[in-house]
Every structure is written in C-alpha cells, then in structure tokens.
Amino acid sequence: GRADNLSIRWEGKILIPSAGKYTFRIVSDDGQRRWVDDKKLIDAWGTPSTQMAAADLDAGLHDIKIEYQQISGSGSIRMTWSGPGFDDKPLKVDSLRVVPWQTRKAAADPAAEKK
Numbered sequence: 001g002r003a004d005n006l007s008i009r010w011e012g013k014i015l016i017p018s019a020g021k022y023t024f025r026i027v028s029d030d031g032q033r034r035w036v037d038d039k040k041l042i043d044a045w046g047t048p049s050t051q052m053a054a055a056d057l058d059a060g061l062h063d064i065k066i067e068y069q070q071i072s073g074s075g076s077i078r079m080t081w082s083g084p085g086f087d088d089k090p091l092k093v094d095s096l097r098v099v100p101w102q103t104r105k106a107a108a109d110p111a112a113e114k115k
Helices: 101-108
Strands: 006-016 020-029 031-036 039-044 049-057 060-070 076-083 086-090
Touching: 020 031, 020 039, 020 060, 031 049, 039 049, 060 076
Parallel strands: none
Antiparallel strands: 006 060, 020 049, 020 076, 031 039, 031 060, 076 086
C-alpha cells in the first residue's frame, strides 16, 4: 500500500564550489524544512509548496539537513540550487557528501569518543 503520514530527514555535507550567494529551492508535496550550517532557511511544514531561500557561503563543505513530510496522497520533493557561475539546476549527488553515522554521533557527544 501507499505510505502516508511519514517524514524523512537527509543529513550530510554540501560542497560549495566558490564563495558567494547561493539560492536553494525546494518543490514538495507536502512539507519541507532545510538548514545549512544549522541555520534554518526554509520552514514550510505541512504545506505543499515551492520555497526559496538564499545564503552567503564560503567555498568548501557545509552541513546540510533537509526534512520532508508526506501527509497523504502522492508525494514528491525536488531540490534545485543556483550560485556564482551557474543558474538554477538540480542538486545532484556529486555536490553532496555523506557523513558516517559514527562521525555525527561523536560530534554530537564528544564524551562518546572517549568511551
């Protein structure tokens, strides 16, 4: 059967190719939230919508977190971005990096590393 009333969280790193202003856009059915470097850029929980937000970022890796909410009916989420030297394009996996679970756990609890 179809899955309703669920949420998904993606966490990792995004590779910013050069310093400048980056605009992130998400189209989703139903809700969405997005953070870059722990700064909430988009909060549209429970609302099918297109949301855009911009951030000034230095070149290099930055934390990114995306949450998606599916309430009922069909579900979808699509993310695009633009920045210095490129127009709005899909955010593809070649710009994302996975952070291993153990690394995230240690960063959240430094005492855990000493055990």
